[in-house]
Amino acid sequence: xxxxxxxxxxxxxxxxxxxxxxxxxxxxxxxxxxxxxxxxxxxxxxxxxxxxxxxxxxxxxxxxxxxxxxxxxxxxxxxxxxxxxxxxxxxxxxxxxxxxxxxxxxxxxxxxxxxxxxxxxxxxxxxxxxxxxxxxxxxxxxxxxxxxxxxxxxxxxxxxxxxxxxxxxxxxxxxxxxxxxxxxxxxxxxxxxxxxxxxxxxxxxxxxxxxxxxxxxxxxxxxxxxxxxxxxxxxxxxxxxxxxxxxxxxxxxxxxxxxxxxxxxxxxxxxxxxxxxxxxxxxxxxxxxxxxxxxxxxxxxxxxxxxxxxxxxxxxxxxxxxxxxxxxxxxxxxxxxxxxxxxxxxxxxxxxxxxxxxxxxxxxxxxxxxxxxxxxxxxxxxxxxxxxxxxxxxxxxxxxxxxxxxxxxxxxxxxxxxxxxxxxxxxxxxxxxxxxxxxxxxxxxxxxxxxxxxxxxxxxxxxxxxxxxxxxxxxxxxxxxxxxxxxxxxxxxxxxxxxxxxxxxxxxxxxxxxxxxxxxxxxxxxxxxxxxxxxxxxxxxxxxxxxxxxxxxxxxxxxxxxxxxxxxxxxxxxxxxxxxxxxxxxxxxxxxxxxxxxxxxxxxxxxxxxxxxxxxxxxxxxxxxxxxxxxxxxxxxxxxxxxxxxxxxxxxxxxxxxxxxxxxxxxxxxxxxxxxxxxxxxxxxxxxxxxxxxxxxxxxxxxxxxxxxxxxxxxxxxx
Numbered sequence: 001x002x003x004x005x006x007x008x009x010x011x012x013x014x015x016x017x018x019x020x021x022x023x024x025x026x027x028x029x030x031x032x033x034x035x036x037x038x039x040x041x042x043x044x045x046x047x048x049x050x051x052x053x054x055x056x057x058x059x060x061x062x063x064x065x066x067x068x069x070x071x072x073x074x075x076x077x078x079x080x081x082x083x084x085x086x087x088x089x090x091x092x093x094x095x096x097x098x099x100x101x102x103x104x105x106x107x108x109x110x111x112x113x114x115x116x117x118x119x120x121x122x123x124x125x126x127x128x129x130x131x132x133x134x135x136x137x138x139x140x141x142x143x144x145x146x147x148x149x150x151x152x153x154x155x156x157x158x159x160x161x162x163x164x165x166x167x168x169x170x171x172x173x174x175x176x177x178x179x180x181x182x183x184x185x186x187x188x189x190x191x192x193x194x195x196x197x198x199x200x201x202x203x204x205x206x207x208x209x210x211x212x213x214x215x216x217x218x219x220x221x222x223x224x225x226x227x228x229x230x231x232x233x234x235x236x237x238x239x240x241x242x243x244x245x246x247x248x249x250x251x252x253x254x255x256x257x258x259x260x261x262x263x264x265x266x267x268x269x270x271x272x273x274x275x276x277x278x279x280x281x282x283x284x285x286x287x288x289x290x291x292x293x294x295x296x297x298x299x300x301x302x303x304x305x306x307x308x309x310x311x312x313x314x315x316x317x318x319x320x321x322x323x324x325x326x327x328x329x330x331x332x333x334x335x336x337x338x339x340x341x342x343x344x345x346x347x348x349x350x351x352x353x354x355x356x357x358x359x360x361x362x363x364x365x366x367x368x369x370x371x372x373x374x375x376x377x378x379x380x381x382x383x384x385x386x387x388x389x390x391x392x393x394x395x396x397x398x399x400x401x402x403x404x405x406x407x408x409x410x411x412x413x414x415x416x417x418x419x420x421x422x423x424x425x426x427x428x429x430x431x432x433x434x435x436x437x438x439x440x441x442x443x444x445x446x447x448x449x450x451x452x453x454x455x456x457x458x459x460x461x462x463x464x465x466x467x468x469x470x471x472x473x474x475x476x477x478x479x480x481x482x483x484x485x486x487x488x489x490x491x492x493x494x495x496x497x498x499x500x501x502x503x504x505x506x507x508x509x510x511x512x513x514x515x516x517x518x519x520x521x522x523x524x525x526x527x528x529x530x531x532x533x534x535x536x537x538x539x540x541x542x543x544x545x546x547x548x549x550x551x552x553x554x555x556x557x558x559x560x561x562x563x564x565x566x567x568x569x570x571x572x573x574x575x576x577x578x579x580x581x582x583x584x585x586x587x588x589x590x591x592x593x594x595x596x597x598x599x600x601x602x603x604x605x606x607x608x609x610x611x612x613x614x615x616x617x618x619x620x621x622x623x624x625x626x627x628x629x630x631x632x633x634x635x636x637x638x639x640x641x642x643x644x645x646x647x648x649x650x651x652x653x654x655x656x657x658x659x660x661x662x663x664x665x666x667x668x669x670x671x672x673x674x675x676x677x678x679x680x681x682x683x684x685x686x687x688x689x690x691x692x693x694x695x696x697x698x699x700x701x702x703x704x705x706x707x708x709x710x711x712x713x714x715x716x717x718x719x
Contacts, residue, residue, distance in 0.1 A: 004035035007112050014119050021111050025093075025232075026104045027086050033067050034060070043109065046102035053098035060101075061091060092532035096485035097475065100231065194260075194277045197253060201284050204246060208292060212242055216295060217451075224425065224447040227302055227312050229476030236300060236326070240370060243296045243328035250289050251414060257282050290418055293411055296328035297420040300372060303405055303427055310481045313427045314439045315380050320355070323424060325407055326372040327361060336362050338409050340373050345404040345456070350383040351429060353405075361409075380429055399438040400459040402426035402446070425453055437517035448473055467495060477516070482523045484532050486539070493539040510566060518567035526595040527569065535559065535623060535632050536569070542586075548624060549574040550582050555621025557629075562589035569600070573619050585619070601636035604629065 022028035046053040064087045071079045094101040222233035260274050301324035304312035338361040344351045355377040366372045405424040428439040449463050471491045479485035523531045536559045554576045562568030568589025575583045608616045623632045
């Protein structure tokens with residue numbers, strides 16, 4: 001029987017656990033339809049081997065295509081729609097990073113095996129660990145769950161024995177109240193109970209010190225990586241279950257020790273172990289509870305402006321941001337009883353937080369019922385000095401000055417008062433959105449280089465990062481922000497740039513990070529479908545593109561991002577003269593202003609040039625390496641081409657050296673006295689002059705061209 005068949009036979013409580021880790025990253029439909037094939041592949045090995053992962057991804061897409069063919073014959077419209085959508089999602093999300101899907105599928109299969117194993121456990125052991133689902137945890141966590149199970153089973157046995165011994169001692173005490181003879185036979189029983197309590201306390205201490213704390217640190221590191229675009233992190237719910245069960249166990253042990261104290265009022269004798277050992281055990285339990293609570297107070301979601309969800313920890317003055325905290329010890333007694341206060345730990349400049357900065361933690365607002373609090377309306381405001389100027393000037397630029405937001409609260413429970421403190425990862429405060437790219441670069445550099453959550457002086461002496469680390473982070477920026485990471489060729493081109501000065505690109509006034517941010521914005525807003533499909537090579541130098549195109553069929557073109565214009569994309573095609581000489585033609589980069597007027601796919605479809613024989617022709621035939629243009633971009637065309645206006649997109653290559661203004665003045669003199677219809681047909685009579693004007697002025701919108709044409713016509717007719 002396949003693993004998936006076994007999973008489907010589980011009880012509903014286990015099926016709910018399975019449902020939690022199947023989502024759009026790897027839909028359950030695919031797991032169900034391809035169960036046997038998926039289980040026969042080595043996904044764990046592929047998660048560390050890019051070549052193997054690439055092959056498996058392609059085979060997975062082929063398997064999905066085969067399923068599509070089957071359901072198409074059955075005319076199951078809903079399943080056909082879902083499979084087509086899923087195939088597009090898988091290809092777009094993982095084509096640039098195939099190892100990521102290998103990791104996801106490997107984790108899913110591992111989780112299924114864990115749940116199947118849990119379902120077959122004895123009931124008494126299962127009761128101890130039923131709340132613990134170590135999703136996304138590593139090998140060390142398997143040891144953690146085994147250790148936790150052992151400790152909890154000992155604890156439950158102790159509870160049972162304690163009840164029996166307590167009852168026995170009370171009975172003996174009542175009997176002794178009528179007899180002067182001491183009850184020394186109770187000594188061994190009480191000593192055994194105290195020894196077992198000590199053992200449970202010791203085991204919990206080891207569990208917290210050696211495993212649970214380490215898992216919490218691992219989660220915090222994964223959160224850092226996820227904040228800068230890395231793989232999504234999980235496991236906080238599972239940590240919460242561990243923290244909560246340990247806290248409940250410690251409170252139970254504490255109550256047992258209090259019960260022992262009550263025995264002293266009923267019966268005591270020489271050599272009684274309770275007065276000697278109980279205070280030491282109670283002190284140790286309280287110490288463990290203090291540490292457990294302090295470690296359980298975490299920032300679940302780092303500070304982030306809702307307007308820039310992919311840029312956490314960059315905050316703009318007087319703009320609202322959100323931050324969420326959680327107490328991993330989820331006890332009903334604490335609901336609405338813990339009030340959290342937040343402040344800014346300042347560096348050189350001083351800030352205050354405007355808005356509601358004190359709120360109570362509760363279990364009602366969170367979707368998963370966790371004990372948490374979310375601040376949604378905080379605004380950082382910079383304080384001015386008494387002289388009227390802003391805060392002290394520091395040694396760093398604004399975008400390298402780190403701050404932190406601190407949170408404090410107090411827990412009062414069962415006679416204990418515990419002060420809790422935690423803080424966010426370092427944030428950068430900016431006053432203008434133009435500072436965001438460089439501020440984000442600082443956040444990337446910090447979280448890539450250190451796992452210290454509070455090193456606000458990091459940029460006094462920032463450590464170097466390896467090129468491989470930085471390239472991986474750059475790929476994360478694209479996979480998280482625009483849904484597709486960078487392949488090895490694109491990363492190699494970026495590596496060449498990174499080997500130069502990062503502060504400013506050669507000969508440019510903008511930094512590498514500003515250039516990269518502009519490209520991400522361009523993709524997100526204007527060419528996202530083309531990027532997802534993998535048709536935008538993007539990162540390739542002018543020299544490299546000529547090497548790639550020189551041996552290709554005339555009309556082969558590629559799309560690349562401009563190195564000189566922020567947020568620009570251009571295309572270059574190869575041509576061949578009659579004498580066999582290879583030539584290359586490029587166009588002025590299209591920026592967001594031009595692309596807002598006309599979709600880029602339509603521009604590629606309608607683009608034409610006037611060749612030497614005055615015949616308009618689209619020179620773009622094949623997308624590199626040899627994909628027919630319409631096959632690549634056909635599904636992205638917005639409408640059928642409008643031939644009536646297509647001539648306004650013609651570019652006369654042999655006229656391109658003339659200035660548009662000079663042509664316009666000369667043309668106006670020749671056209672004085674002509675009628676309106678003759679003026680409208682300038683482009684047919686004067687070698688497509690208006691198209692040259694459009695090129696000089698960067699017009700691509702046909703309506704804009706028409707407006708300019710009519711305006712010029714009116715001017716010349718008046719003349």
